[in-house]
Amino acid sequence: MQPHSLCIAIAEKLRTRILNHQMPPGSDINDGALAREFGVSRTPVREAMKLLCHEGLLTAQPRRGMSVTRLTPAQVAEAQQLCSLLASHLAQLQRQPSAASTGLTRQLYGVAHARLQLAREPDACMPLNFSTTPSAPAQPALAD
Numbered sequence: 001m002q003p004h005s006l007c008i009a010i011a012e013k014l015r016t017r018i019l020n021h022q023m024p025p026g027s028d029i030n031d032g033a034l035a036r037e038f039g040v041s042r043t044p045v046r047e048a049m050k051l052l053c054h055e056g057l058l059t060a061q062p063r064r065g066m067s068v069t070r071l072t073p074a075q076v077a078e079a080q081q082l083c084s085l086l087a088s089h090l091a092q093l094q095r096q097p098s099a100a101s102t103g104l105t106r107q108l109y110g111v112a113h114a115r116l117q118l119a120r121e122p123d124a125c126m127p128l129n130f131s132t133t134p135s136a137p138a139q140p141a142l143a144d
Contacts, residue, residue: 010038011048018057018068019117025070029058056115069118076119082112 014034017023029049035042049066052058058066071079086109093102 006044007047010044011051014048014052015057019114023068025068025118027068029066055111071119079112079115083109
C-alpha cells in the first residue's frame with residue numbers, strides 16, 4: 001500500500017470512530033497506541049491526524065498532542081447554518097440544466113455535517129458517508 005493511501009485509510013478509520021463517538025469529544029489521541037493497533041509507524045498515523053485536524057475533527061493541543069474536537073454552542077450553530085446554506089446551494093445547482101460540478105460543495109457539506117456529528121449525543125449518531133451528502137428528511141435529496 002502506498003504511504004499516502006495508508007494515511008487516507010487510517011484517517012477514514014479514525015473519522016468513523018470519531019463520528020460514531022467511539023472516540024468522544026475531548027478525548028486525547030495517542031498516536032503511538034494507534035500505530036501499534038494498525039501495525040504501522042507513527043508517521044502515517046500523524047499524517048492522518050493532521051488531515052482530521054484540518055477537517056476540524058481533531059484539535060491540536062500545544063505540548064499535549066491532539067484530542068477530539070469539543071464544539072462550543074456557537075460552533076454548533078455556525079455548522080448548522082453552513083449545512084443549511086450548502087444544502088440550499090446544492091439544490092439550486094441541481095435545478096440548473098448546465099450546472100457546474102457540485103463536488104466541492106458536497107465535500108464542504110460533508111465537513112460541516114461531520115462537525116455537527118461531534119455535537120450529537122452518541123445515541124443519536126447516524127452513519128455518515130463523508131464523501132457524499134447524506135440525505136435526510138430535513139435536507140433536499142441530492143443526486144450525484
